Amino acid sequence: xxxRADVRLLLLLTTAVIAAGCGTADRRAERYRVEQAIxxxxxxxxxxxxxxxxxxxxxxxxxxxxxLRVRDAAHPPFLRGSDREKRIGREALQLVAAAQTQxxxxxxxxxxxxxxxxxxxxxxxxxxxxxxxxxxxxFVAAGTLRALGRTNEAVERMRAMxxxxxxxxxxxxxxxxxxxxxxxELMAQLRRERGDEAGAQRELDYGNGYFKGLLEKPRxxxxxxxxxxxxxxxxxxxxxxxxxxxxVTALEKLVAAHxxxxxxxxxxxxxxxxxxxxxxxxxxxxxAMLDAFAREFPKHNLAPRALFDAAVxxxxxxxxxxxxxxxxxxxxxxxRNLDVAPAALFREAMLExxxxxxxxAKATLESIPVKxxxxxxxVEAPITIATRYAARGxxxxxxxxxxRAITVYESMIVTDxxxxxxxxxxxxxxxxxxxxxxxxxxLAAVDDMAAHHPRNPYTAQALVDGxxxxxxxxQRDRAAGYLQLFLENFPNSPALAxxxxxxxxxxx
Amino acid sequence: MARDTRTIRAAALEALGSFRFHEFAPFAWxxxxxxxxxxxxxxxGTAWGMASAGWLANRMTGDRVLHYPIFYAFLPTxxxxxxAVLYAFAGSVLIPLALIRVLRPIDPAAFPATATGARLxxxxxxxxxxxxxxxxxxxxxxxxxxxxxxxKAIRAVLRSGFASSMGVxxxxxxxxxxxxxxxxxxxVTAVQPGRGFxxxxxxxxxEGLANFFPTFLVVIGLSLPAAAILxxxxxxxxxxxxxxxxxxxxxxxxxxAILSMLATFFIYSAAARFYQARQAEAS
Numbered sequence: 001x002x003x004r005a006d007v008r009l010l011l012l013l014t015t016a017v018i019a020a021g022c023g024t025a026d027r028r029a030e031r032y033r034v035e036q037a038i039x040x041x042x043x044x045x046x047x048x049x050x051x052x053x054x055x056x057x058x059x060x061x062x063x064x065x066x067x068l069r070v071r072d073a074a075h076p077p078f079l080r081g082s083d084r085e086k087r088i089g090r091e092a093l094q095l096v097a098a099a100q101t102q103x104x105x106x107x108x109x110x111x112x113x114x115x116x117x118x119x120x121x122x123x124x125x126x127x128x129x130x131x132x133x134x135x136x137x138x139f140v141a142a143g144t145l146r147a148l149g150r151t152n153e154a155v156e157r158m159r160a161m162x163x164x165x166x167x168x169x170x171x172x173x174x175x176x177x178x179x180x181x182x183x184x185e186l187m188a189q190l191r192r193e194r195g196d197e198a199g200a201q202r203e204l205d206y207g208n209g210y211f212k213g214l215l216e217k218p219r220x221x222x223x224x225x226x227x228x229x230x231x232x233x234x235x236x237x238x239x240x241x242x243x244x245x246x247x248v249t250a251l252e253k254l255v256a257a258h259x260x261x262x263x264x265x266x267x268x269x270x271x272x273x274x275x276x277x278x279x280x281x282x283x284x285x286x287x288a289m290l291d292a293f294a295r296e297f298p299k300h301n302l303a304p305r306a307l308f309d310a311a312v313x314x315x316x317x318x319x320x321x322x323x324x325x326x327x328x329x330x331x332x333x334x335x336r337n338l339d340v341a342p343a344a345l346f347r348e349a350m351l352e353x354x355x356x357x358x359x360x361a362k363a364t365l366e367s368i369p370v371k372x373x374x375x376x377x378x379v380e381a382p383i384t385i386a387t388r389y390a391a392r393g394x395x396x397x398x399x400x401x402x403x404r405a406i407t408v409y410e411s412m413i414v415t416d417x418x419x420x421x422x423x424x425x426x427x428x429x430x431x432x433x434x435x436x437x438x439x440x441x442x443l444a445a446v447d448d449m450a451a452h453h454p455r456n457p458y459t460a461q462a463l464v465d466g467x468x469x470x471x472x473x474x475q476r477d478r479a480a481g482y483l484q485l486f487l488e489n490f491p492n493s494p495a496l497a498x499x500x501x502x503x504x505x506x507x508x
Numbered sequence: 509m510a511r512d513t514r515t516i517r518a519a520a521l522e523a524l525g526s527f528r529f530h531e532f533a534p535f536a537w538x539x540x541x542x543x544x545x546x547x548x549x550x551x552x553g554t555a556w557g558m559a560s561a562g563w564l565a566n567r568m569t570g571d572r573v574l575h576y577p578i579f580y581a582f583l584p585t586x587x588x589x590x591x592a593v594l595y596a597f598a599g600s601v602l603i604p605l606a607l608i609r610v611l612r613p614i615d616p617a618a619f620p621a622t623a624t625g626a627r628l629x630x631x632x633x634x635x636x637x638x639x640x641x642x643x644x645x646x647x648x649x650x651x652x653x654x655x656x657x658x659x660k661a662i663r664a665v666l667r668s669g670f671a672s673s674m675g676v677x678x679x680x681x682x683x684x685x686x687x688x689x690x691x692x693x694x695x696v697t698a699v700q701p702g703r704g705f706x707x708x709x710x711x712x713x714x715e716g717l718a719n720f721f722p723t724f725l726v727v728i729g730l731s732l733p734a735a736a737i738l739x740x741x742x743x744x745x746x747x748x749x750x751x752x753x754x755x756x757x758x759x760x761x762x763x764x765a766i767l768s769m770l771a772t773f774f775i776y777s778a779a780a781r782f783y784q785a786r787q788a789e790a791s
Contacts, residue, residue: 025559028574032562033553035576039754 027081027088033073034095041066041099060110067106071122072100079128090130095135097123104140108147108282111417116144135165135180142186146420149456151194155203162210169223175263177226183233184210193420195457201238208234221258225251229264232271242280248272266297270306277313286311291326304334308344315347324351335371342368342377349381353388361388369408379421382408383428386435399436406432423449427458430465439473442466450485460490464499470504480506513722516782520726523610523777531609532773534602538594539769543762545590545602549583550758561586580754584741587761596639603633604631604699610777611699614784618701631698632706638694645687653680670743677742681735682728689724690716692775696783715783723779730775736769 034040044066048055055063078093079086100123107115110473120140127133138161145154162183170176184207191199211231215224228251235244255261255268273289280286290310293304311326330344345368352361368381382405389398409425409432416422426449433442453459463486470479483503487496529536545564551557552574563583565573565586573582595603608627612619619627652658653676662679666672697703703711716723728735737760748756 025562026555028562028571029555029558031552031580032558032574032576036553039577 022090024082024084027085027092030074031088031095032094034070034092034099037070037073038067038099040097041070041102045102057110057112060106061112061115064106064110064115067099067103068119071126072098076126077128078126079130093126093130094129094132097127097130097136100303101136101140104144108144113144113147115145116140123316131165135161138164139179146190149453150198151190155187157325158187159206167214167223167227169220169395170226173223173260175207175226175261178223181211181226183229184230185210188237195424204234204237208238221254221261225258225261225264228254229267229271232267234270236274236278239278241275244271245275245280248275257346266293266300267302270295270300270302273306274309277309281313282317284317287317289445298333304330304337304340307333308340311344311347320351320355324348324355327351334429338372338375342372342375346377346381346384347373349384358392360389368440373412374416374419374421376421376424378412378426379409379424383431402432402435417452421455423453426452427462430462434465434469439469442469443473443475443478446482450482454485455489460486460493460495464495467502467506512719513725515785516719516722516726516778519781519785520730520774520778522781523774526537527774531606531777532770534606534609535769535773537602538598539765541594541598542587542591543763546587546758546762546765549579549586550755552579564590577749577754580757581746581749583757583761584745591765592643596636596643599639600632600636601628603695604628604635604717606773607699607776607780610780611784619699623701627701628697630703631695631708634698634703634705634712635695637705638691638709638712642688642691646684649683649687650680653683673743674739677739680742681738685727685731686720686724689720689727692716692723692727692779693719693783695776695787696780697776719782721783726778727775730771730778731768734764734771737764737767 032058041063045063048063048450054477061134074092074096076480078089078096080089100119104116104119107113107119120137123133123137123140123167127137138157142154142157142161145151145157152330161180165180167178167180169248170178184203187203188200191197191203208231211227211234214227219227221361232247232251235241235247247347248268251264251271252268252360255264255459269289270293273286273293276283276289277286290306290313293300294310296306297303307326307330311323311330314323327344327348331341331348335341345364349361349364349368352358352364359457362385365381365385368375372378386398386405389395389401406429409429412419412425419425426445429440430445430449433439433445443466447461449456449459463482467479467486470476470482480503483499485504486493486499487503490496493499545561548557549561549565552562553576553732558574562574565579567583568586568589569582573579605624605628608619608624609742612621659672659676662675663672666675690713694709697712697715698708700708740761741757741764745757748754748760
């Protein structure tokens with residue numbers, strides 16, 4: 001009897017202990033499994049990128065699979081049960097969403113934006129109204145549309161995001177900016193990638209209006225400061241120095257009233273220097289202010305840009321040795337900053353040439369595609385060598401440099417076929433073949449470009465060039481075909497009427 | 509003292525050489541409980557793991573440790589606390605029981621089978637108070653050792669980060685073992701016939717003080733394998749969690765629990781034999 005009573009008591013106690021933790025145990029266990037799966041995926045990713053050679057598309061899709069497995073660790077719906085359970089479920093959901101974002105990233109890297117779109121769609125379908133997850137899904141979708149070259153759709157999606165999501169104030173005690181505030185700049189960048197500078201200015205203008213609209217409502221001081229800092233940056237890019245000055249003054253007042261905003265003081269100094277230089281480009285005080293800022297805050301994220309700007313203004317003021325030294329300093333101090341280091345290296349080469357050190361300049365230009373393969377400077381450097389040789393009157397060297405440039409562009413495309421610079425690389429290949437009078441190769445390159453980037457602005461120019469070459473070489477049908485493609489893919493082009501006329505002439 | 513050292517060494521060797529599972533069984537119960545908790549803790553991805561070991565961890569530090577892989581960085585702390593509670597409460601019955609089983613073949617007249625229940629009741633309170641006091645002193649020592657000024661002083665002497673971290677761990681363990689050496693005779697005296705709380709506690713403490721050095725040497729010698737694992741856990745714990753594989757921590761803790769339980773049993777067994785030998789010599 002006693003034994004049976006003891007067993008009953010033991011069972012009762014065990015049940016009580018388990019029940020005490022059971023309220024949220026199931027949800028916590030689910031979150032824990034999700035974290036385990038993410039850890040495994042991250043580990044696989046780290047291992048894959050350990051060596052010098054990066055994984056190929058099969059390897060990338062395998063990594064995507066590891067991140068996709070994270071969603072198998074949980075069972076939707078995530079937001080169910082009591083408030084506490086929902087809170088834990090939301091954490092699990094956001095972890096799964098982060099893993100899906102990684103999966104989409106690898107799909108894009110593996111040149112499978114269709115899969116990335118699918119991942120984004122899954123997130124949208126399973127977001128259960130969670131704003132953070134929906135935002136991530138939108139970021140994935142916008143990024144994928146960008147990778148697919150559907151710029152207008154990507155920008156439209158980003159605009160919808162700006163309308164839909166309020167910026168979140170940074171966590172207490174930090175100045176960590178919400179990603180949504182970076183969207184207008186992304187929109188402008190997207191336009192620039194397509195060679196559409198006017199479009200970029202339009203997006204910046206839109207962004208400026210968006211930021212100012214945000215300030216119509218009262219915001220937390222840190223969020224307000226971050227929004228004003230964004231307005232200053234867009235005003236500076238739009239070269240509206242009076243507006244920028246007004247915002248800087250308002251920002252300074254805000255920082256003075258809230259000591260916890262002190263972290264923004266360096267940015268204010270940078271903005272003041274830029275405004276000064278915009279109003280008086282030749283005034284050495286502005287350059288000295290940028291220089292002083294970069295030296296005082298070398299680890300600030302604006303320091304590389306400040307030093308680069310100082311070099312640009314020095315070059316503009318024809319202080320070539322000082323400008324050259326500053327460009328070299330940018331490359332030496334911030335070799336991993338892809339925003340300024342490749343451009344600084346390119347400008348360094350240009351100044352080396354101007355100061356008579358052509359061999360040095362050539363070596364510098366040749367180093368850019370090796371050091372910074374996925375940058376605008378890398379695309380410009382090989383063809384610049386050829387044009388500089390041509391400008392110096394050495395036609396044989398120019399032809400050899402052009403042939404070499406074509407090889408460099410081909411290898412850049414092979415290394416990263418989805419790069420935003422791939423269309424420009426292909427267009428430069430066409431230009432190279434045309435200058436070298438390699439007509440068949442040029443036309444083959446036009447075909448290749450039309451197949452890979454049918455709606456890219458560079459393709460429009462390539463089709464017109466291709467039609468001209470094909471017609472000159474007696475291939476009238478091929479020329480007409482190129483012009484027909486132009487008419488179909490670029491219906492809003494200002495050259496439409498002229499192209500139609502050319503095509504009609506060929507058909508006659 | 510040299511004679512005492514030789515005697516306790518002989519007692520330790522005898523304890524090692526005459527291992528009988530029947531005597532170790534009470535320790536095996538504590539070990540089994542520890543391993544069950546460890547198994548549950550290594551299965552936090554299941555509702556039952558989270559509802560048991562996860563619940564314990566949640567009670568101790570809240571939800572922030574119930575994440576992967578940081579839970580494994582917290583696991584040694586959880587297991588240390590579980591071990592301390594098991595030793596203090598279950599150990600207050602099971603350690604005297606193991607000692608009675610060790611001493612019965614040596615002195616059957618003093619430890620008759622029929623008196624086991626009464627002897628356990630007699631020893632319980634003294635052993636519990638000794639265990640709680642010993643734990644409190646060890647925790648106090650750890651608190652002192654982790655004060656910034658103390659850590660700074662150790663770092664100043666040992667210079668490099670790794671060496672100072674090793675130094676802190678080794679110093680922590682040595683003083684911890686020294687504290688335990690003072691209390692190791694209390695369960696032995698508590699199970700002797702006719703001992704009340706005062707005489708068991710006082711007598712055990714006096715015995716520990718009188719034979720401190722030889723006992724300390726035996727404690728260190730027998731604890732070496734477990735101490736080596738503890739050293740790895742303390743010095744390389746976060747490296748193992750973040751860089752290698754978090755689950756290694758669980759495996760090492762399991763290994764540590766087994767080795768440390770065996771070491772504890774052998775230490776108590778050696779102390780009991782040594783005490784009996786000294787008593788026989790005195791009479």
